[in-house]
Each structure stands twice: as structure tokens, then as C-alpha cells.
Amino acid sequence: MTLHDTPPAVDDAGVLPDPVPLTGCPYKSDPYPLYERMREAGPVHRVVFPSGVNAWLVTGYEAAHGALNDDRLGKDHDRGNDRWRARASIMPEPQHSQLQVHLLHQDPPKHTRMRRFVTDAFTPRRIDGLLPRFRELADALVDALPETGPADLVSGFAARFPFQVLAEVVGLPAELAARFDRDWGKVVQPVGPTDPGRPAYEARLHGLQSYIAEVVAHKREHSDDDLLSRLVVARDRGELSREELDSMIFQLLVAGQEPVTNQITTALIALLRHPDELERLRDDPGLLPRAVEELLRYDSAFELTTWRFFAEDSDLHGTEIPAGDSVIVSLCAANRDPRRFERPDELDLERSPNPHLAFGHGIHFCPGAALARAELRIALGTLLARLPGLHLAVPDHDIQWIPAVLGRGTNHLPAGYDRRV
Template structure:
């Protein structure tokens, strides 16, 4: 690692599964190993923003936090959003048709999921654009403690915004997700103040970042493989397997969020030491030929497809059902409404966002005709 952290990277499917499920030798909570390590990076309040949630916790804290969020972020709530997601997608495409231009990330892949999760949380529409900058600053610095220092101003602004939003919702509760989480905190006394803010932060960041990449990467994969694009258009019944294959082919999360060795152990003849960073290569695992037949080929009808784009084990992505629905609706609507999509001939080349955590495009200019 560029900051001097000793690290290990898994690239094989079986090793990725093992690392994702190993809660005995691998921890999600660096503070339990080295509290001073975090204190040297950014101030305590901002570190609490990104660390006091279920994705950065081990049992029993993880179990408690996930149970609270699961009661609020229910399948019923996600199902109720389906018609709203469809309407959001259609409205965005209406706007694209009016302008006659499409930059796939800026005009479609980003606004759809950020609008969905923000409306679920009860966040004003005008504030969505703030999250793009704040979230990107963190994602692009993730897994690098030196770079994380540069993200401090965005994390601070994010925290202050959420604290004000929680105060406002506490005074005037609604039926949104933030109000439900506040109620769980105030009535059941199971979430600390930092945990409440950090949980909402996680829902915003994780609730749109992966889906932006699913839609953008998925569209790129289809345009790069016109035979598969034609296949989907000819056989809409492939939608479910198509979305799963797009998740595997260009995994939205390249490296699973940070894990550390909680004790010394041997792995494949190598000595892993307590405190070593464990990087789980989800993208590499999803291209492992030992697990997937012809993994470099996009096959929308692929049946044997136990990909790990959403992780595995106790930290399996709670928002996976929502991301799948958004990806299905977004791409289906785009292909139906805009049948002649192609990558702009003037486009000079793909540029992926910096950072090792996510795999997402900076831009994807599209011609409509």
C-alpha cells in the first residue's frame, strides 16, 4: 500500500468467500486493534461518521445495528418504491429525449439511485447534488489513510448536514426512513447518536454508489457486446439473469470494504500478521475460471452465476434487493425508450474513477441515434 500499510489481496473466488465469512481471524473494526491509528488520520467525530455503522462493525455490535436497520429498511418498503423508481427512470429519459443528449453517468446512472435513496430517507431534492461530491471524496480515498485526510472537509460537511437533518426530523417526524431510525433510537435506546448519524451516512453512500456503477457499467457492457444487447431486446424474460450477469461481469465494487487480521495466522503458506489489511477482490473473484465458465464472456443467459458482487457472509449488502430492482428498471427503460444507443464516436477512451474500492466510470457519452 502507498501509505505503508502491509496488505494482502485475494483474487480467487474460494479465498474471497473464506475472507468474507471469517469472523474469527478477520475483523472489520480497526479501532479494536489500533485506536491510535484512526486518531492520527482525521478528527474523532468525522471518523465516527464512517465507522459507527454495521459495515465497519463486528458482532455483537454488527448484529445489533443490522437488526435495527433491517426493521426500518424492509422488503415491503423496497417493494413500495418500485413504482417510484419506474417513474424516476421515465422522467429522466423524458429529459434526455428533450435535450437529445446523454452522458450516461451524469444524466442517468447517478440521478436515479441518489433520488431513490434520498426520497426513502426524506431528504429534499435540492440537496442531492451535495452528496455526489461528499461521497466521491470519501470513496476515492478509501483504504488509504493518508488520502483519507484530504477527505476530511467533505466528511465534516456531510456529518454536520446529517446532524441538522436528524434534529429537524426529530422535531417533525414523518414516515421516511430517517424518522423510523430515530424512533428506534429514541424509543428503544439501541442506537447511539454517532451510530444513528453513521448509519444514515452508510445508507446514502452505499445506497447510490454501487447502483450508479451497476447502471453505468452495465450499459457499457451491453454496448460493448451488441449480440447480448440484441438478445435482451429480443427476449425480455432474460432480465433477471441479465442483471446478475452484469453485476458479475463489471462488478460495481472492485474491492470489498476494509478488513484486518485480528490475530496472526497462516494462509496459503504465507504468514499473515495481526493488523495486516485484507483486501477482498470481488471483481477478480467474479472472473475466476474455477468458478465461472468462460468468465471473460458476457452471457446474459448464464445460469451458474453465484457471483459475490454484493459480498457474502454477515456483511452481505442489505440493499442488494433495492439495487437489483433499480438496475432492472433503469436498464430496461433505457433500452426500451432509446433503442439506438451507441457510444459516442468522439469518445477518446474509458476513464475509471480513482480509488481501489469501487469500479465505476467517470463518464460515458452516448449518441441516441
């Protein structure tokens, strides 16, 4: 089945199929009508992804909040049963064992031990101290855009700004940061063993592993007071295994920047589709903190969480889930639940309170949330202030959404503007 060869999400009688296919260009461009039907039918549904992986999807806000805090649900891949493993262990060995033991796939007490190594680097106080440098980086990228539009705001800004910021925060040397290939980030987009793109996928894996080895070697020789150096020291003291070290660097370099790139694009698209709100935000930058929270709720770049598993057959909001089957939470579906948010499909930049789940909840709440929020405020504030007349340079239906399973975003966003100021 291809992205263009997709069965309908509902039949003529409006009944959802079992499993519900989460595939196809219409779904990726706008999943919210399907999520609405799923929420109305119940909080938990069996779904199938393009790779053939089956899972149980949680869609309502209360059910999602509960699942994210349910200590019966573990993240360790060893919990997965043979049915899940046959389809979902996409990353081949030895890379799966070497790069997939990061925080997103760990349970306490191991998760608790590993998470303590990274939290200090992402505290709101530390991020606040770096804001002037982040603004310099954003302004420099806008300075490099054409004086008048159009320009691709992904390649010219959104794909570069988060990684530059991340390099500053974690201590990635400039010479190594300049050599990071964004294409390596596609290793989180599953490519099955028989897919024609498998050789390119495996080449990305090897390239990324070699790069991580260079980062470790550099930090071992040039240790400093930064996160990467501290992780290498922890490895050398025996506090982290080699696989844990490599996986945590993998998570920082890929999960630490690609979702922010995508969130900048989803936020921009939402504003470009609501030009009155865009102008309002440009005229009143004081709205930015609250607007960022609403843009995170309205269309989150982290559409779905990663796998969770029950150790034994368990009830989840009235649905019996077999042990080892994968459970995934739809953050986007939860964030549009009308039982939690009034007028959930409307973009309201002054929405308050706004208890969205864009960064997850519970022990796996994103440790980089404060950094991501700061990046979004600076990125949007800079682009709106310095590119007057900002508008889409292509028809809305020509926006091509990335075919990633868990995330939302686009690799290209052509935008016009009157001038660069």
C-alpha cells in the same frame, strides 16, 4: 507515485512483484489481466495501494468465499495494527470516530444489533411495492435527456436515479434530497494528509456532517414511519449512540447510492462493448433479471471489500498474516475465477447458476441487495427501451475510470442514440 507513474504488474519473467501495486490507469481501466495472474500464482498476495497502504488481497473464488465467512476476520478498525493505522486512517478526527462506526466496520454482537434497524426497509416485498414509483423516476430522468444524443448518461441519469430511489426508500424529504451534493460521496475516496486535494476532502467531510445534522434535526421534528425517523427514535431511546446514528445515515446516503451509480455505468459499458447482447436484451426484456446478475458478476462496482483483520497471527490459505494487518477480498477477481465460472471473461446474459459475490457473502452481505437489483433492472430496461440506437459517443479508450480504491465506475459516460422515445 501517480496514476500515470506506475511500475509494471509483472517483471520480464512474468513474476509478480511483492507487494503488487494496485495503481495506475491501466489497472483501473482493466484490472482483470492482473487478477488472472494473481489467481494463478495463489489465492493471497501482498498489495500496495496509491496511498501507500499495504494489505493482503484474496483473489480466488473459494478463498474469497471462505474469507467472507471467516469469523476470525473482524471489521472493527480497533483491530488494525500501528502499521495499518499509520497509512489507512485517512479520514481525520473527529470525523473518523463520528462517521466510521457504521455496519461495514462492526462485528457481532454490535453489528447484529445495528443491522436489525435497517433490514425491514430493504426487504424484497417492500421493494416490490415501490417499483411503480421507481419506474416513474427513471422515466422522468429520460424525459429530461436531449431528444437525440449524445448525452452524458452519468450526470443525466446514473448519478441521479439511485439517490432519488434511496430518498423514497429511507424517507429523505424532497427539500433535503434536492440539496444533497453528490461531491460529498467522494469522502470514501482516500486522500492522504499530504495530498494537495486534502483541503477539498476535508471541506466535503464538514459539508456532509452538517447535512447529516440537518437530516437528524428534521426527522426529530417531523417523525414519520420511515427508516430515517426510526433511526432517530432509536437514538433518542438510547438504542443507538450519536456516532452510530450519524455513521448509519452516512452509510445510507453515500454507500447506499454511489455504488449503484457506478454499477449502472459498468453495466452500460459492458453492454455497449457487446452490442449484440445489448440488442438482444432490448428485444427481450424478460432476460433482465438474469442479465443483471451476469452484469454484476462480469464487472462489479464494488471491486474490493473494506478492511478485515485477524486478532492474532493467522494462516489464510497457506499465507501467514500478522495480527492487525488488513485483509481485503477482491470480489471482481473472485467473480472471474475459471474454477467457479465457465468462460468467466465472456458476457453471458443467460448464465445460470450464477453464484457471484458482487454483494459480498456472510453476515456482511449487502442489506440493500434487493433494492440494488431492482434499480439495475429498471435503469437498464428504461434506457434500452427509450433510447434506441444506444452507443458510445467517445472511443472506448477515452472512458476515464474513477481512481477510487475499492470501487469501479466512471464519472462521465457520453452516449449517442437515435432518438428519445
